[in-house]
Amino acid sequence: MxxxxxxxxxxxxxxxxxxxxxxxxxxxxxxxxxxxxxxxxxxxxxxxxxxxxxxxxxxxxxxxxxxxxxxxxxxxxxxxxxxxxxxxxxxxxxxxxxxxxxxxxxxxxxxxxxxxxxxxxxxxxxxxxxxxxxxxxxxxxxxxxxxxxxxxxxxxxxxxxxxxxxxxxxxxxxxxxxxxxxxxxxxxxxxxxxxxxxxxxxxxxxxxxxxxxxxxxxxxxxxxWVGNMAYTPLVQMSTPLPSYDRFAYTVKLEGIKVGNKILALEKSILVPDHSGAGQTMVDSGTQFTFLLGPVYTALKNEFLVQTKGVLVPLGDPNFVFQGAMDSCFRVPANQGKLPPLPAVSLMLNGAEMVVGGELLLYRVPGMVKGGDWVYCMTFGNSDLLGIAAFVIGNHHQQNLWMEYDLAKSRLGFVETRCDSAGQRLGLDP
Structure with a gap:
C-alpha cells in the first residue's frame, strides 16, 4: 500500500x-x-x-x-x-x-x-x-x-x-x-x-x-478455543498494474496437491505477470474456486486419473456448469453419499488449505442423467469467466475459521465445526 x-x-x-x-x-x-x-x-x-x-x-x-x-x-x-x-x-x-x-x-x-x-x-x-x-x-x-x-x-x-x-x-x-x-x-x-x-x-x-x-x-x-491457526502473509503491491487488484486479500499460491501428488506446474504461472494477471485472491463474495486455464487443466486431469473407477465422467463435452466448470460426473441418485475422493490442497506460503470430501463436488440442481445425479468439481476455469486471477471462493472456506488480520497483514485459518462455533459464541442453534 x-x-x-x-x-x-x-x-x-x-x-x-x-x-x-x-x-x-x-x-x-x-x-x-x-x-x-x-x-x-x-x-x-x-x-x-x-x-x-x-x-x-x-x-x-x-x-x-x-x-x-x-x-x-x-x-x-x-x-x-x-x-x-x-x-x-x-x-x-x-x-x-x-x-x-x-x-x-x-x-x-x-x-x-x-x-x-x-x-x-x-x-x-x-x-x-x-x-x-x-x-x-x-x-x-x-x-x-x-x-x-x-x-x-x-x-x-x-x-x-x-x-x-x-x-x-x-x-x-x-x-x-x-x-x-x-x-x-x-x-x-x-x-x-x-x-x-x-x-x-x-x-x-x-x-x-x-x-x-x-x-x-x-x-x-x-x-x-478454535485451535492453532495457520497463517499466510497478505501480499502487498504498491505499484498500480492494469490487471492487479491492490486492495484484494491476496495470498501467494505456491502449488496444488491432489492426494499426495504435487502437480507439475511452472512456478511462473502461479505468480502475477508483468500486467498483474495471476494474483491469488480470497473472496467471500464468490462461491467456488477458480484457477487459471493451464492450472485448472492440470488439476482436472490429475483428479480424473486418481478417481478412475471411482467416479463416472459425465461424458458430455458441451456441458459446462456455471460457464467455467466442465469436470463433471454421474453419481447414482440412490447412492446416498459420495465415494471417498482424493483431497485437493492449495499450498500457500506458510499454510495449506485442504479441500476434501463433499466440498470437492457440487450437485447440479435439477439435472439428472438416467438415474444419476450430475456432480461437478468445485474448481473452475478462470479463463472461461474472463478473470485473470486465481480466486478462492466461500465454498472452500466452509468449516474453516477465517481470520483477516490487517494489523499484521496476514490471513489465518483453522478447521472448525462452524455450527458448534456459532453456538459457543451465543448464536441460536
Whole structure:
C-alpha cells in the first residue's frame, strides 16, 4: 500500500478514537447474539449471517432505521444498497427518501475525486451534479447510482456518515437471488470499504457446511478455543498494474496437491505477470474456486486419473456448469453419499488449505442423467469467466475459521465445526 493509503488509515483511526464511532474489542453487538460466560473476557462484535450462493449480514441503515440485508464480500470495495423503487420481484430495497440522515455526495466533494476501484476516473457527474458510481462483476451484471452517506447501525454501534453507493440502475444475472438482499458490504482493503470506514484492524468469520448459518466477528475477539491457526502473509503491491487488484486479500499460491501428488506446474504461472494477471485472491463474495486455464487443466486431469473407477465422467463435452466448470460426473441418485475422493490442497506460503470430501463436488440442481445425479468439481476455469486471477471462493472456506488480520497483514485459518462455533459464541442453534 502506498503512503497516502497509510495516511488515510491513520486519519480514520484518529477520528474513530475521537468520536467513538468505530469497533473496539470491548463493544458488544445488539443483534440476536450473545457471548457465553467465560469465553471472551472482552466481548467483541458478532453478527450472524446466512449463505446459499452468498453470505449475508443483517443490519439497519437510515433515520429511522430501515432493516437491510447485505452480502458479505471481501472481494469488493464500496458498500452499496439497492435504492430502486419496490417492484413485485424486488422488495429488498433501501428508501433514501424516508431517511432524514441520508445525504447525496456532490461531484465537487473531495471524496468524489478520490481514485478508487468503484469511482470512475475522471469523475463522472450525473445531470444533478452528483457523484456517479458504477460497479460491474465478472458474471456480466452491473449497477449504477450515486455516492451517498447515511447512518449505519450494527448492534449498539451507530456510524453516521458511512459512505455507500445508492444504486438505482443496472442489470443482474440473478434477479431471484438479488430479491433476497438489499445490497453488498464491500470488505476489502480499499479506502471506501466497510473495513476501512469502520477502522477495523481484524475481522473473522466461520461458515457452516451443515446448514445456512455462520458467525462474523468484527474486531479482535478471543476465539483461542478454535485451535492453532495457520497463517499466510497478505501480499502487498504498491505499484498500480492494469490487471492487479491492490486492495484484494491476496495470498501467494505456491502449488496444488491432489492426494499426495504435487502437480507439475511452472512456478511462473502461479505468480502475477508483468500486467498483474495471476494474483491469488480470497473472496467471500464468490462461491467456488477458480484457477487459471493451464492450472485448472492440470488439476482436472490429475483428479480424473486418481478417481478412475471411482467416479463416472459425465461424458458430455458441451456441458459446462456455471460457464467455467466442465469436470463433471454421474453419481447414482440412490447412492446416498459420495465415494471417498482424493483431497485437493492449495499450498500457500506458510499454510495449506485442504479441500476434501463433499466440498470437492457440487450437485447440479435439477439435472439428472438416467438415474444419476450430475456432480461437478468445485474448481473452475478462470479463463472461461474472463478473470485473470486465481480466486478462492466461500465454498472452500466452509468449516474453516477465517481470520483477516490487517494489523499484521496476514490471513489465518483453522478447521472448525462452524455450527458448534456459532453456538459457543451465543448464536441460536
Amino acid at each position: 502506498n503512503f497516502f493509503f497509510h495516511l488515510l488509515q491513520l486519519l480514520v483511526f484518529f477520528l474513530c478514537f475521537k468520536q467513538r464511532l468505530c469497533f473496539s474489542a470491548t463493544q458488544a453487538m445488539v443483534l440476536p447474539l450473545k457471548t457465553e460466560t467465560g469465553l471472551n473476557s472482552q466481548p467483541s462484535n458478532k453478527i450472524s449471517f446466512h449463505h446459499n450462493v452468498t453470505l449475508t449480514v443483517e443490519l439497519t441503515v437510515g433515520s429511522p432505521p430501515q432493516a437491510v440485508t447485505m452480502v458479505l464480500d471481501t472481494g469488493s470495495e464500496l458498500p452499496w444498497l439497492n435504492c430502486k423503487k419496490k417492484t413485485q420481484t424486488l422488495t429488498s430495497v433501501f428508501n433514501p427518501l424516508s431517511s432524514s440522515s441520508y445525504s447525496r455526495i456532490p461531484c465537487i466533494s473531495p471524496i468524489c475525486q478520490k481514485q478508487t476501484r468503484d469511482l470512475p476516473n475522471p469523475v463522472v457527474c450525473d445531470e444533478e451534479k452528483l457523484c456517479d458510481v458504477f460497479v460491474s462483476y465478472a458474471d456480466g451484471s452491473s449497477l449504477e447510482g450515486n455516492l451517498a452517506s447515511d447512518t449505519f447501525r450494527i448492534g449498539s454501534l451507530n456510524k453516521p456518515g458511512t459512505l455507500f453507493g445508492c444504486m438505482g440502475l443496472g442489470s443482474s444475472s440473478n434477479p431471484q437471488e438479488d430479491a433476497k438482499t438489499t445490497g453488498l458490504m464491500g470488505m476489502n482493503r480499499g479506502s471506501l470499504s466497510f473495513v476501512t470506514q469502520l477502522g477495523l484492524s481484524k475481522f473473522s468469520y466461520c461458515i457452516s457446511g451443515r446448514d445456512s448459518s455462520g458467525v462474523l466477528i468484527l474486531g479482535e475477539g478471543n476465539h483461542s
